[in-house]
Amino acid sequence: MDIRGKTVLVFGGYGLVGEAVCKELMAEEPARLIVASLREAEARSTLETLEELFPNTSTEIIPAWGNIFVRHELKDLHPREIFGETALRAKLISDTFDALDEDTLQSSFLYLLVTGQIEGGYPADIVIDCVNTATGLAYQNIYRKSDDLWHCLQDSAACTPEKQRELTEQLLIAQYTPQLVRHVQILYKAFKTAGTQAYIKVGTSGTGGMGLNIPFTHGEEKPSRMLLSKAAMAGAHSLLIFLLARTPDGPSVVKEVKPTAAIAWKKIDYGPVGVGGNMIEMYDCLPEKAVSVDDALHATGDGCGQPLGRMLNNVYIDTGENGVFSLDEFKAITTLGQMMFITPQEIARVVIEEILGSSTGKDIVSALDASVMGPTYRAGFLRDAVLERMHQLEEKHGVRSVAFEFLGPPRLSKLLFEAYLLERIYGTMQAALDDSPENMSQKIWTELQTNVDLRASIISIGLPILLPDGQRMLRGPEIKSQNAHGGWVDLTPDNMRLWETRLKSIIDYIETNLASKDTSSALDRTFPAARRWIEDQKFDIGEVAGWIFIHEEGGLREKT
Template identity: 55%
Template sequence: MDIRGKNALVLGGFGLVGSAVCRELLAHEPARLVVASLKKSESDQAIAELKAAFPNSKTKFLSAWGDIFVRAEWQSEETPPRGAILADPARRKVLINDIVDELSEEVLSASLLHRIIMGTAEGLDGQPAHIVVDAINTSTGVAYQNIFAAARKLQSEIAKGSPETSWEDEIEQLLAALYIPQLVRHIQIMHESMLQAGTQAYVKVGTSGTGGMGLNIPYTHGEEKPSRVLMSKAALAGAQSLLTFLMARTPGGPTVVKEFKPTALIAWKEIGYGKISRGGKDFMLYDCPPEQALPLNEANLAPSGEFGAATGKAMEAVYINTGENGLFAAGDFAAITSYGQMEFVTPEEIAFNVVREIMGGNTGRDIVAALDSAVMGPSFRAGTLRDSALRRLRELSAEHGESVAFEILGPPRMSKLMFEAYLLKQEYANKMANALADTPQQMAAKLEARISSDAKLRQEIISVGLPILLSDGQRILRGPLVKSENAYRGWVDLTPENMAQWQQRLEGIRAMVKAELGGGSSSQHDRSYSSVREWADDDRFEIGEMAGWVAINEDKGRRGKQ
């Protein structure tokens, strides 16, 4: 796609890769560039640096800031809000609900990520993003909430059995740290927001979680090797990659969906001399001369405490700034980038590939395309054997009676559609034209009469968890299990309103068959309905094919890639 004149959003735009992507995008003159970062000062600084580097740019620069994993109303300009949220019981409950409940319009509209993509967040001008580049290390942000530490704390409280323990607080702290629900909700919000915004390109800069090293990675934070936290980070990175892969297979979303996965240290941002800090805090110097040596005992081996004499001075040294990974000493950098260790890749190389893929180039580095080329999809052999399997199923059905749905396939809605189609097939002698000749009220009455008289069919339907809504819309027939909460999702619906909808479906299917049969004998049509494949306009019901037609044409559930 052409970047010129488009609205671009870079999430993590202050970071090493994000800032490089911003510079690469600006060379192609987007109309707007939204630079999003965790802190307001970071996004403002990033924009100031970009303006200095591109003084003649006509691009409009906009700043967005905050924690994209929580609500917009909870943001703080400089302090990440998550700690304050978890300390507030009321907001903590809302956060947990936002993570584990179904994605509602209220949850979506409250999300900071949604508002940034839609252009409605504070400081933006209401214009949605055409291009979204996500350079945030999502897996680090989620995995380093450290569910292992939260679980150990809860286990410790259980062992103590103290009556003063607030079990509600402890359990909620654990729930708020659950990895997969957070990642799933993040991707749901990202995808739905881009659908609403009409976003045309989405590129994720991901991670392997280990800088490309294996489970023997020596660079942990003092945990066991392999580190559970580091492996969790890698697992989340892989999970996000597969969700991005599925996003690319979803019709109606961004045309361009890509992910790059650097497998090395990314460096560097700056080399200099000065104060050494981490997380915004200077490393303060302490002293413990030999004459003040401590006995080697358990008390003096505590991980932290009032040890050493404060000098009041901050550490100053030569450093190399590696962005997200922080400041490294010369020795640190030499060790981690040495041959056979993590080594490194530059952010500019990543940014070049990101922008090239947005513009339609082929870098050979996009892992979505790599997965597409490696997975095994539908095969010619399976397509050939499908007809054999269906033929044998029809032969056995003629002998023993037709099987419709067992509610093992998955969604109750598919089973509901197939049972409704089967009822119509039985009542109208397997002719769609016969069903279309009746009024919806007549259809409803006839199908209810058939349900009343056919105990075997009735038993099969309610025994797999599908209630039967009778034609008056006020009464149901049910068994011990109900698998869905309404008629749309999984009740066999005998109301006239549903019969009218079935008439519309039958007309649509007949029109498709007629168009494909009358459209010549070329390969332009998919010929997905069996009558068309057999070149026969025989107007018959094919219940499985009908359910598939509804899934594609009504539920927008078509397979995105073959």
């Protein structure tokens, strides 16, 4: 269908993909573009970006903001405010679980926005939904709320009727499936009222395209219940969209594109590192302040670590909604056999082409098995540009961008820092193998005793440093993992022996690839030296972590 002269509504217009979609749309000259985002500042930011890029456009750009999953009067409230107030919880429960009627429709922010009863007064001809619906629903954490209620019920003395009611109501409004069903019901009714002709959803697999063996979590069990809930919502949403496409009085064009890789990137820079406006504060733990492992694990963290009075500054890549990653975190998640990545511009281009009628082969409504957007040649080509720029910024600022502990799990950060410490001391894998585990342990400990910044960079992100004796640790105010395997930088000789085994396996892998007479594309050649056809035993930290995830953790991405 033609976009020119139409009213286009983009949900999630500030996001990584949403903003890219808005930019692509401008070239198609819609009559008006409604940029909807969660917060006013976000919607206006995209508006300003588009006005700067397209100063002579005839398209009217209209910002809109608020939570599209609640009624209009609640759209600007934080979920915590709704969860915390009895009257607001009652409204949300009614809106979600009662039969859908006209009153519910007319109170819905989503319905009013699509039908043009607010924000410009124009019903949407085309709706492009770039909101990560599955994450928004699943990360209300039904498991924690169920646990809270269950424990309350076990304690009859503490579980007052008021407390029991509050926890029950909170559990009700955390139910994913009823919220998703109501969301699609309202969309369908809104499309009919507005006469919407096309609906395009940018979905998700929930795991960046990986399977149940995905090594990236937020420290939960593996596979993570939260992550699988997100994937379940993504799948349920896709099937509801599939049904919408089979509904005669719905939009004539209903499609979903589903990226199955990490999406990157927004910018590469050096500066304070954090998420959601919360920067990482730097802490140190002096060697003489080391505490026993048992005491450290049972302590609350209050008073642990000495504030350095500054924030963590480093080289990072901003991947939009997914957060900021270090150079080596980005390496690990994008290496062959892990999530890899796709650019938002590629996704946006497919969205526009699908609306215009091109057969991209990426619409899962038409072909669920054949339509997923995996890692791309462009992203793989540009990966070197990302890494090169981050290396340049490292050199310029005299820092090493190893790990920030946003990618998860803490085990990844542990592996990255342990590999970095070995690289710092030995330079090459073979040099490390030529030393004894005991010497490796002591040499790294000697370096950490005198290097305050390095020490602080580790403990400030929630990774304690287990000393060579295995009895004491250096720690900051927070510990992300309760054991050495899960997220402690482990300096014990036993762990150095494990690293010897790893390094030998990696060297053997490289040598086997290089010695093979098969020069075809049959071999993956996942390690850089194997790809470059050279005997190179230097540490490549992010690639080492990726190799461990594949060969030790069983985290290989099977399909690309």
